[in-house]
Every structure is written in structure tokens, then in C-alpha cells.
Amino acid sequence: MNASVDKDTCIGCGACPSICPEVFKMEDDGLATAYVTPVPSEVEASAQEAAEGCPVDAIHVE
Numbered sequence: 001m002n003a004s005v006d007k008d009t010c011i012g013c014g015a016c017p018s019i020c021p022e023v024f025k026m027e028d029d030g031l032a033t034a035y036v037t038p039v040p041s042e043v044e045a046s047a048q049e050a051a052e053g054c055p056v057d058a059i060h061v062e
Contacts, residue, residue, distance in 0.1 A: 002038050003037050004034050005024070006058045012026065014026060014032070023039055024050055
């Protein structure tokens with residue numbers, strides 16, 4: 001499973017790293033990034049939860 005964040009859509013709300021800090025973090029530009037990909041199998045569920053919780057659907061997990 002791979003994760004990515006669409007920087008053109010991200011609003012920097014911080015929800016994804018609060019849900020799944022093992023995969024997502026906030027960068028200096030105030031936007032999120034997926035810094036670990038592929039997603040480790042033990043956190044796939046929380047990465048998916050982060051994607052589903054994104055208010056602007058900027059996270060793609062597949």
C-alpha cells in the first residue's frame with residue numbers, strides 16, 4: 001500500500017499526522033506529506049483512517 005498527499009488540495013489541517021504519525025507529517029510549508037511509503041502493514045488501517053478523515057480528500061492510499 002502506498003500513500004500520497006496532493007499538495008495542491010491539502011489545507012494543512014494536521015488531521016493526518018494526528019491519526020497516523022507513522023506515515024504522515026507536516027512540512028515547513030504547513031502542508032502534510034506522506035514521508036513513509038510503502039505504508040508498513042501494521043499501520044495500514046490508520047493510514048486508511050487518515051485518508052478517510054481528510055476534510056478535502058487530499059490523501060490517496062492505494
